[in-house]
Amino acid sequence: MGAALQSTTPRVTRRAQTRLGIALIAPLMLLVAVFFLFPLGNAIYYSFVDFDGLNPTPPFVGLDNYTRMFADAEMWHALGNNVIWIVLGTAIPLVIGLVQALLLWNVRHAGIYYRLAFFLPYVLPQVAIGIVWGWIYNPVNGWVNKTLEALGLGGLATGWLGNPDTAFYAVMATAIWSITGFVLIIFLSALRNVDLEQMDASRLDGVNAGQQLRYIILPQIMPVFLMVTTVTLVGGFQVFDIIFIMTGGGPANATNVMGTYAYTSAFQLSQISYGTTLALLITALSIPCAVALNRLQRRLSLQGTGA
Amino acid sequence: MTNTTAAGDQLIETAEAAGNRPPAARNRMSPRRRTALSGKHLLLIVISAISLFPVLLIFSTALKTQADVRTNPFGLFSSFSFENLVNAWTVGGFSDYLLNSVILTVPSTLLVVVLSTMAGYTFARLPFRGRTFAFYLVVLGLLVPFFAYMIPLFFQLRGIGLLDTLPGAILVLTSTGVSFGTFFMRAFFSDLPTELEQAARVDGCSEWQIFVKIMLPLVRSGAGALAVFTFIQNWNNFLVPLLYLPGGGYRPLTTGLYQFMGGRSIDIGPLAAGSLITIIPVVIIFILMQRQVAEGFISGAVKG
Structure with a gap:
């Protein structure tokens, strides 16, 4: 018991606080232990045995699952897709999002409607998004092909989700839209912290909009830029729903990512241990990003930079 | 964390506050600026249209007559009828899916809010030995993705008889939300002044009374935002029912819709109606409670 604590809080109060505290977190700790910590420990165990889903005492196989994984061409293909997803799925939304934010920055009256319209796709369930985009990409009467035909580009029309060359990017475009x-x-919330005096002063000095963006706005919202990047990075390793729903990893594995590959390995091919090992690789890759994100977030709050 | 919350707070509602506008808006408008402004609105309207088009397409296709769906499924608002909705609701089984979604989402959301509030208070206000360690265990859930343990969890649930049961799925949904919830609620309790509880203690309140009567009412807005955010997350959750409710007896809207889509019956009309039924609650909550939704999602960004 720390002396400092003792001097400020009477012993009786401390004891009462301990009792209430333990009572208040007990149900949570039980839930976390049973539904998170225990299966997490089990995941590591699964990766060192050969579990088929039935055998209660699966044989120990050492690092076999790991060596198999690193020699598996499909794993590298799926991981490569994750990397493409991360690069494009980060860069494109960052650029479009920034342009939209700058456009919206000084809109006063209808601003709220625009913000609602732009944000809505993000809160919709991925299943509904996948279904409706499947229609938009429909080879026969989907809007993408109809628009291309109207523009005289009918030659480019294709079955966007059925064509292995386009499927991955078509799904990604949907994710970017969302x-x-x-x-x-x-x-938008970061732009609120940009120094307006500086903007005014620079305008009087004859600085143009491009220079304002580069020398005044971007440096001031840089921390938020990094934060959004980390969020999309973590999301890029863990992407599953939208791909699983729209293509299931197909056609011919063209849209396979680590998440869909782990799922199919475990639940469709009954290679439980191998699927778990793949899932652990996603975890190992995304945890450093998540840690960096938390660090960054904490530093931002300390600086009071917002968002 | 607190800052994040504050940002979410301003996000949608107070953007109009004076002084938050860039300098251009403060000057009197020249004709050139006016043209630029309407050009900007035109651009914003085009982007909004792209943003909302898929949502409109769901509405339009769901509200067509069946004959129209057959000939012109994706033409916007070319006819009007409730046939598809009635079909999806009765034959398609979407009334059951909706009920299952409610049965899964409401209790898991309540549990997340209650457990997170209790634990958040402890981690912010009630020091005891081992508390920091417990907090790290809970926050570990923010770093470790669901993928890491979803496969073993399947066999664990099967082992204890919770696989393909509503309580099992509700508890898993709850467990996926409590790490963030605890983190979120703790920030609210940490912000409250210590004088409050000291004064209450002098007045003879027990620790329990301080928690329930003094502190709880002060974090209502935080708990509300958490509830709205968690509700949407759980309503939209696809992987949990896909994995842990495989039998199909308790299918919620998300996996029900997926199943219906996989039927490949090209029944676009009822599929659109099912999509509409799935998104409508989210759209309504989003429009009515945009501030809480935005606050939740912005702070939710810390979630790994």
């Missing part, structure tokens, strides 16, 4: 509103909203 996440951009989120990026925009974060940027």
Whole structure:
């Protein structure tokens, strides 16, 4: 018991606080232990055995699952897709989101309606998003092909989700459509902290909009830029729903990412241990990003930079 | 964290506050500026249209006549009828899916809010030995993705008889939300002044009374934002029912819709109606409680 604590709080109070505290967190700790910590420990165990889902005492196989994973061409293909997803799925929403935020920055009257319209796609369930975009990409009468035909580009029309060359990017475009509103909203709240005096002064000095963006706005919202990047990075490793719903990883594995590959390995091919090992790789890759994100977030709050 | 919350607070409602506008808006408008402004609105309207188009397409297709769906499924608002909705509701089984969604989402949301509020208060206000360690265990859930343990959890649930049961799925949904919830609520309790509880203690309140009567009412807005955010997250959750309710007896809207889509019956009309039924609660909550939604999602960004 620390002396400092003792001097400020009477022993009786401290004891009462301990009792209430333990009572208040007990149900949570039980839930966390049973539904998170225990299966997490089990995941590590699964990766060192050969579990088929039935055998109660699966044989120990050492690092076999790991060596198999690193020699598996499909794993590298899926991981490569994750990397493409991360790069494009970060860069494009950042650029579009920033442009939208700058456009919206000084809109006063209808601003709220625009913000609602832009943010809505982000809160919709991915299943509904996947279904409706499937129609938009429909090879026969989908809007993408109809628009291309109207523009005289009918030659480019294709079955966007059925064609292995386009499926991955078509799904990604859907994901970008959905996440951009989120990026925009974060940027908008960051722009609120930009020094307006400096903007005024620079305008009087004859600085143009491009220079304002580069030398005044961007440096001031840089921390938020980094934060959004980390969020999309973590999301890029963990992407599952939208791909699983729209293509299931197909056609011919063209849209497979780590998440869908882990799922199919475990639940469709009954290679439980191998699927778990793949899932642990996603975890190992995304945890450093998440840690960096938390650090960054804490530093931002300390600086009072907002968002 | 507190800052994040504050940002969410301003996000949608107070953007109009004076002084938050860039300098351009303060000057009197020249004709050139006026043209630029309407050009900007035109651009914003085009982007909004792209943003909302898929949502409109769901509404339009769901509200067509069946004959129209067959000939012109994706033409916007070319006819009007409730046939598809009636079909999805009765034959398609979406009334059951909706009920299951409610049965899964409401209790898990309540549990997340209650457990997170209790634990958040402890982690902010009630020091005791081992508390920091417990907090790290809970916050570990923010770093470790669901993927890491979803497969073993399946066999664990099967082992204890909770696989393919509503209580099992509700508890898993709850457990996926409590790490963030605890983190979120703790920030609210940490912000409250210590004088309050000291004064209450002098007045002879027990620790329990301080928590329930003094502190709880002060974090109502935080708990509300958490509830709205968690509700949307759980309503939209796809992977949990996909994995842990495999039998199909308790399918919620998300996996029900997926199942319906997988039927490949090209029944676009009822599928659109099912999509509409799935998104409508989210759209309504989003419009009515945009501030809480935005606050939740912005702070939710810390979630790994």
